[in-house]
Amino acid sequence: PKLTDELVSPELLGRMKEVTSLNSSFEREQLIYDAFLPSLALTPFTQQANLTGEPAISLPTHLTAAGLPLGIQFQAAKGREIDLLRIARLFEKHNLFHFLHKTVF
Known part of the structure; x- marks a missing residue:
């Protein structure tokens, strides 16, 4: 991806700032998935190392x-x-x- 590519929309960023107000773990997990999906589609193999350490x-x-x-x-x-x-x-x-x-x- 280019440095100028928007991988997290302003709307999604706003939802992430309010993650503790989500009612269920499913909603939180979905938010995390939604946040990672654009970059995951572009660089699917680097994410594994990033997430596992x-x-x-x-x-x-x-x-x-x-x-x-x-x-x-x-x-x-x-x-x-x-x-x-x-x-x-x-x-x-x-x-x-x-x-x-x-x-x-």
Whole structure:
């Protein structure tokens, strides 16, 4: 998603601020689902790591014909960040990273 994409509508944001006033756990769960759905549809695999607290790493491994970056995401068990760094080191060692030609900061 672009930084300018509106993933949470003002109406939904207002409902989230009043979450404690909802009567049932179903209503609260539905509100959470509604809040995450737009971003979940765009980035379905990063959410799992975010919600579980497990470490994950995304490695830039391909550029499309249009020059757009694609990558591979790896996830590890809690406390096993070293495994992800080792995988990244293997990709780096074998020159398997592909970056955009233009660096933007």
